[in-house]
Amino acid sequence: MPEGQQTETSIALAGLLEVAGHLERLVSRGEKIMEQLFPQAPDLAITFAEYWAFRWERKGVSGYLVPVEHPHLVQMDDLVGIDHIRDELVRNTEQFVAGYPANNVLLWGERGNGKSSCVKALLKMFGPRGLRFIEVQRWDLLSLPAILKGLRGQDYSFILFCDDLSFGEGEDYRGLKTLLDGGLEERPENVLIYATSNRRHLLPEPMSDNIGGGEIHPEEAVSEKLALSDRFGLTLGISTFDQETFLSIVEKYARSLNLPVPFEELRREAIRWALHGGRRSGRGARQFIDDLAGRLRVRIR
Known part of the structure; x- marks a missing residue:
């Protein structure tokens, strides 16, 4: 093969190899994107x-x-x-x-x-x-x-x-x-x-x-x-809980934890809690009991 033709062939081959390299990188990048968009589900x-x-x-x-x-x-x-x-x-x-x-x-x-x-x-x-x-x-x-x-x-x-x-x-x-x-x-x-x-x-x-x-x-x-x-x-x-329902929730939580608090004192403290920023709700009752148990050094498991 004449020397000029050999040079042209080498240049063309180098160009093809470069294009192939670009394509391989694009395919690899595309596979990563697909993995992000459509992750494989477990069994x-x-x-x-x-x-x-x-x-x-x-x-x-x-x-x-x-x-x-x-x-x-x-x-x-x-x-x-x-x-x-x-x-x-x-x-x-x-x-x-x-x-x-x-x-x-x-x-x-x-x-x-x-x-x-x-x-x-x-x-x-x-x-x-x-x-x-x-x-x-x-x-x-x-x-x-x-x-x-x-x-x-x-x-x-x-x-x-x-x-x-x-x-x-x-x-x-x-x-x-x-x-x-x-x-x-x-x-x-x-x-x-x-x-x-x-x-x-x-x-x-x-x-x-x-x-x-x-x-x-x-x-x-x-x-x-x-x-x-x-x-x-x-x-x-x-609907919104009335006071008696709120207190019955408090009493149930207190009994389950065996909190050493007299019944009437428990009710007074719970009402005071609800009036000062708490709510007459199940969550409010739980928060009051958590606070009271912490003050009495009773652990909740």
């Missing part, structure tokens, strides 16, 4: 057998389930003043776990009155029978199709738990609405949503809604906002 059947509770962890445009190794297992009998709520929630969940029709649930009411604890207590009751919890944050509701895909066909009953659920003006709630109401894809029979909220209606209702706000048919806009809550088949409200 869910094995994971669900080992753990009772999970949380959805978003990563890129997808996500994955993270086992909760030490879930907060609440004793249902410890919840005082909400007997009707407890009974309805247990009845609905019993139907669900047994394979019978059951409803999505919205628990609403004053903060600190046991909404979340009531739902968490179900895990201790029904976990041994195949109930599994998956905690999903409000901003991850758009991932519901991906979550449902992983749960469909599993030999367990799943509750998607949305704690403190509400939407601000302009926030997208359509993923939840579609799941509750049904879209083109049928919701798996082994999945329900249990949500808690401080508000009866999950979407904001500005005063402008009551006077039209520029809408030609304002009643339709208001109806749309109210309709999201209506899509929960079972809506349970917890």
Whole structure:
């Protein structure tokens, strides 16, 4: 081969090798990006057998389930003043776990009155029978199709738990609405949503809604906002605790810890606590007992 031709061939070959190197680096970078966007899911059947509770962890445009190794297992009998709520929630969940029709649930009411604890207590009751919890944050509701895909066909009953659920003006709630109401894809029979909220209606209702706000048919806009809550088949409200209910919760906690405090003194201290910054709620009662136990040097296990 003439010397000039050899030089041209060498240059062309060097160019091809350089292009190949660039392509290899691009492919490697692309694989890393794909791993970030679509992480590999674990063997869910094995994971669900080992753990009772999970949380959805978003990563890129997808996500994955993270086992909760030490879930907060609440004793249902410890919840005082909400007997009707407890009974309805247990009845609905019993139907669900047994394979019978059951409803999505919205628990609403004053903060600190046991909404979340009531739902968490179900895990201790029904976990041994195949109930599994998956905690999903409000901003991850758009991932519901991906979550449902992983749960469909599993030999367990799943509750998607949305704690403190509400939407601000302009926030997208359509993923939840579609799941509750049904879209083109049928919701798996082994999945329900249990949500808690401080508000009866999950979407904001500005005063402008009551006077039209520029809408030609304002009643339709208001109806749309109210309709999201209506899509929960079972809506349970917890009202503000009166003083006697608050004190009965305090007394139950005190007895369980064997606190060395006379009955009347305990009541007086609890009322004083509620008046000076505390709240007449289950959470307020727990905080008072924690404070009192600390002052009495009683350890809480």
